[in-house]
Amino acid sequence: MGRVVVTGMGIISAIGNNLDENYLSLHQGKSGIDKAIHFESVYTASLPFGEVKLSNEELKKSLNLLGEKGYTRTSLLSIKAFEEAIQAAGLTAEDLSSFDTCLISASTVGGMCLTDQLYEDANMQSEGSEYLDAYGCAAHTIQLIERFGIRGFTDTINTACSSSANSIMLGARLIQAGRAKRVIVGGVDCLAKYTVNGFNALKILSESPSKPFDENRDGLNLGEAAAYLVLEAEEITFGKKIYACVAGYGNANDAHHPSAMSDDAVGAIASMRQALTSAGIGPEQIGYINAHGTGTPNNDQVELEGIKNIFGTKLPPYNSTKAYTGHTLGAAGAVEAIFSILFLNHGEICAGLNVEIPLDANFPPSSSLRENVKLDYVLSNSFGFGGNCTSLVLGKYL
Template structure:
């Protein structure tokens, strides 16, 4: 595939608002998980809640979209100059030439939970001020961001569980390659809600302590919330509008998707779909496993998921001691936002030449043949693979590269670096 540039990106999660706070937390191995205090949840678990989400309502002209999920999205959009970057792109290309592709799993379902508490005691009717279409509806996130920037290009929501925030990169790339758009706003947003907390509790997947991905004592997930976004452009377009491009510019160079459909909530026991997604990503990038400098593992800290991913990466990397970690020990599992959040974390690792530690993990699975990073450290990293695997066997792997800003394609359409 031809490289697609991340000309701007941002992330907000429980470890911080924006890139500087996120980078500092990763370098200092500072996590954001805390005992669950969300709403009235009576659960013994840890969550990654973003402080201050409810401090500022959505913009006045967009009040019909008012809900926690969109407040979190707005909070993130206002970090790192991302809003200004999108508006500059829209001014250059035209609002009809910018697409919006966003992932979420539960969207604004918490607004529906609140509405059910206010049902009419006689009729059971939901309150008149509850707007399902603009809050709970899965597409409402894409509609909100599209309206926020007054964009008129193609837009869509992807809701494929925990791979949602990664698969949007693939959706956007197809539109860019087809010439239907000149730039794309991609990302993922998922916020805490009772449906998610009690749903995972019913599956006996919640950990009673901060989650420990790939640790021999791992016992379950810690749920977090996050919003992460990237502005994608083809290199020639970004150069033509004089976007700031240099040797630290990050590019999306490989994408792999698969659907093993093994079980609604359990991965294929041998990690078949996960391995296929990674293989496809490598093939599309024209890279071998040995070319990857860092792997951001999906690493949810459930025994079933970690074992399946371990089998998949062992088979693919074939004994290579490639550095890897799951950053969910710091952020929690942010579900539909995880793919976008961890793509941004991988981009930070490339841009700042360091390997983020998998905090909380102290005794890595000895059968994992990759090198699990226990201490954040400086390292020369040129390519990073980020995995996102969801319920129902819907899988996506992204490969990001450093120094691909001037890349083109050869006569066969394969990517190349110059």
């Protein structure tokens, strides 16, 4: 069995409506954190968000869905990114309908982005809205299946903020096990009252742009995004552009707390170590770490301790791209995997934003754009509620 390679990528986030726009924002150090325009909440006046700049109507127009019923913002974002990914990979209708093609998507919010409408429907305060079939976590996946004629194995993962990293891991494993030749993986989440109110109750939302790995970090900014990657078995990709390979992965759970990581970073250390072992490389071969880096007091301290445990005093450049997009929850793992692959392909590392006083002065995050960097492997971390920790090793295709 050959390698698992990436032949297509698609993304929409607060810093761009497609792959090229996202790369340009990263290259220019341009954050998407700002006041929300489309999201309606009592907190939009006081909290910044990483909001996609397109309205639902603009998304529908771009997807030729004007007049169609039952599409939540979650579904619209997922279709937008999915279409870009499969077009980049050159997948045909025959490819998509093959039983050798699988789809593993991820989401935490799903159709619960329509919190008010869900309440009205559930309490029979409406006559039954167009969204009755759209509230579940897997609703967007079902709409992708129906729209693109997918007949192979499909699944929807919800392991909180590690969800789409786990979709990438599962997709790679299906290919390596010979269960599939091609798996489209990724995830989506949009801004929702459900999550904003929940994170606000945890007292971990910042009133300013987040400061990952800064001594004075005070919380995260919620964002929305969708990101998908086309994974294929190397032997079926003759003539195709290959962006990277999924070299390794690791998943562990520290089972410490419903919403916080253990202080001794058990899960984080285990997932990173497993990923390196799976890739068959040593820590010294990692050229960059795209950290989970939420900007919360607990996560950044624990993650940095875990990184130092693995890499010792020879830490590679690291930072968190959530300062650009906000924390996109179930989409974050796929978003940051795509960013990591962009860095591999362009030989650069984006500037880490908003760090004034590094959490550890001896090991500060990378804070300025680095160009002409030799990158063979990058490590991308995604850590979720309940201590579900996933790390991916993405490698340059040679």
